[in-house]
Amino acid sequence: MMNRYSIDEFVKKTQQEDKGEGMFELETPRLLEVNLDGKVWAKAGSMISYRGQIKFEREGVFEHGLGRMMKKVFSGEGASLMKAEGDGKLYLADQGKKISILNLDNDAIFVNGNDLLAFEPAIKWDIKLMKKISGMLAGGLFNVKLEGTGMAAITSHYEPLTLLVSPESPVYTDPNATIAWSGGLQPEFVTDVSFKTFIGRGSGESIQMKFAGNGFVVVQPFEEVYYTES
Structure with missing residues (x-):
């Protein structure tokens, strides 16, 4: 496969393209485009680029209640979220991992805390610790339960x-x-x-x-x- 291009050819081949698929679009198999008009939750540190008026904020310690905050303390940084709010285009990625977009329709799914990239704010979420293995695994293991209707992006x-x-x-x-x-x-x-x-x-x-x-x-x-x- 040829990987040698003129500047114009390279720009044409790799430039951003609007697909009209909704809030979440796969710009490439490993890069998520979020057409933001409001708010989205994303994995902390996953932003690689954006355009428009977007404000980023780390999840507040008490934003979702003391119980969930305590679980975050024990689950480590893997479940840290950031809130992106505003109007524009946001591009997310996580270590070059492949991205899959899920359309939840009054569904529930558990996602490994390290593999959750982003989800719409209408989806309810909670951190679930697997306490049964606390004595078997150093640091434990945790996941995030997503429930409701909306889009979520996971990585692999x-x-x-x-x-x-x-x-x-x-x-x-x-x-x-x-x-x-x-x-x-x-x-x-x-x-x-x-x-x-x-x-x-x-x-x-x-x-x-x-x-x-x-x-x-x-x-x-x-x-x-x-x-x-x-």
Whole structure:
């Protein structure tokens, strides 16, 4: 593939293009355009460019109540959000990860705190800590529950894969590769001592997430290490 262009050719090939798809548009597979006319929540530090009159503000400590603030303290910086407000075009990205736009229609979905890029303000959200594993994983593991109607953007390393879950066929995943799952599922954590012995002590793959019931789970072909095993 040719990667050598004149200046005019390069500008034409890479310039911003309005697609008329709504508030969230994929400008490229790894760059989200937000057509802002009001407010949007986005991952702190994800802004790469904007035009227009947009004001950025870190999420206030008490903006969503003391309970959620306390959970943020224990969940670390991965769930830190910023509020962008105004009128213009906002461009978001996260370490070159692939972006998927979800249209929630009175739905609920859990997203790994590291993989949530942005969502519309009409969507209700809350941080969920997985306390059952606090003694197993240093730093714990947390996710964000999104619920309602509106658009949300999630990220993944490379192409995501969605696996359907049924009562007859539970799904097991590596926590480091798990991006999201449907709102009706409550994962539990299981350990496989024989598997741990086989692959060597200290590997995260000895701890697995088990999904049982009716729904789906989204994984990525990449192990994003955000915890260490104690």
